[in-house]
Amino acid sequence: MPKVTFIQPDGMETVLETDTGTSVMRTAVSRGVPGIVAECGGSAMCATCHVYVEEPYLDGLPEISDVEDEMLDCTSSERCPNSRLSCQLKVASDIAVRLPETQV
Amino acid sequence: MTAQPVTAAVPELDLDPFSDEFLTDPWSAHELMREAGPVFRLQRYGVYGVARFDEVARVLADHETYVSSRGVGLSDFATEKPWRPPSLLLEADPPHHTKARHVVTGILTPNLLRSLKEGFQERADELVARVAARGGVIDGVTDLAEAFPLQVFPDFVGLPEDGRENLLPYGSMVFNTFGPRNRHFERALERGAKAQEWIMEQCQPGVPVPGGLGEKIHTAAAEAGYGPDEQARLLRSFLSAGVDTTVHGIGNALQCLAANPEQFAALSGDPSLARSAFEETVRFSSPVQTFFRTTSRETELSGVALPEGSKVLMFLAAANRDPRRWEKPNEFDIRRKAAGHVGFGFGVHACLGQMLARLEGECFLTALARHVASIEPAGEPVQQLNNTLRGLDSLPLRLTAA
């Protein structure tokens, strides 16, 4: 099973195995990893599941859709080139994401 | 590997989910449906039903098999002419739906909603403080739950002051027409006819006040290539779905808080719980109880074969209390992590107004926490029976000002 690494703003790491096809957001929320609010439950409506994807894992991610792009303009913490909505990231292989300071 | 066997044994239920008895108290029937099986048939209407969280979520997520363009009510648009031109959002499938939805998501963004917060909060504070100071018995529905959305929503859209009384009857009509042609459906059509005329007038390009949501939708729709009729129809979705739903959400929240004093005490002690209290209300009370889909092809769901053209009724409210998904599902707990419920739907048709609804709910409940010291029932609440919605007609309460 692929591994998802969540890195808190203070550097603390949580590594979780998850089924292929599960979203990064759902992996965090269902296992109680703090830092992802996901108010809309994965419908790309709330921008409270923002993550920064770590450099080595940026290649091979699905493209950012128009809707995700608009939502990323609405994140509470600054948008960076590696910003993604974790509800739109289905896990295909190992990935590491850094959590922002705030989500709301 | 062989395919999973498709069994024919679908539980047949004799329940009528649109009867007065069911609509008054759906909860025990929901449990019966959940326990009957993952998929069941409602004999009376010849439709399938799903009431467990997993199956409801799966039907919501698979919009190619379970389509909306044949209507999200009992009536199948493939064989029956809809009573009004279908919604470009609710009653459409990708790719048409995708295009229409994108017109709106580009406008109703979290950033726009943040910019509304201060104004909404001021008005909620003003209203709640005034009603609490009045003393005596108040009606939680007309004095609060209707009053707040009816102030902020039409202003936000850019509607005139005159005629706003048409908003609630129109919404209630639309949601009734997703059910069978029962008493509620017929009466709703009668009462809504007058409201419909006013609503359609307000939806015309050029009518809403410049700067409001209405004008923004018209402009963005025009830019996307939609003609005047379609521009009007896009705005119509907001006037149909944007008022009764939030009114019921706020009314149900008041009812839950009055019935659970320890929960109200928690909210008073920490007004920052307001947003999660509203979320829990949407899970617990599900102001939108049900929606239908129609199968676009023969399919299989949890071992049950569904022919093409089957209507499938999703009991969102039952999924939101499925013990397979929720701990102590029948307890109203404002500290619960309620996110992930299906009260706003899920997937491509997920409620477009959900962030606005949350904002209204949060501002209202924050005001309640600030200005009200206690809230007690002062008589029997009266349920408003609607084929789709769950909410109150009246809620007698005694408030003590803080």
Ligand code: HEM
């Ligand atoms: C507590 C309040 C509300 C609840 C419980 C609610 C519930 C829902 C649900 C369950 C759906 C999914 C329909 C489906 O899957 O077929 C939906 C869709 C929709 N809602 Fe809401 N809603 C609320 C408030 C609002 C508000 C305030 C607005 C407008 C500002 C709104 C506009 C819409 C629209 C336009 C759709 C159709 C979206 C589409 O099909 O793409 N709703 N709502």
Ligand code: FES
């Ligand atoms: S969970 Fe709301 S945008 Fe991802």
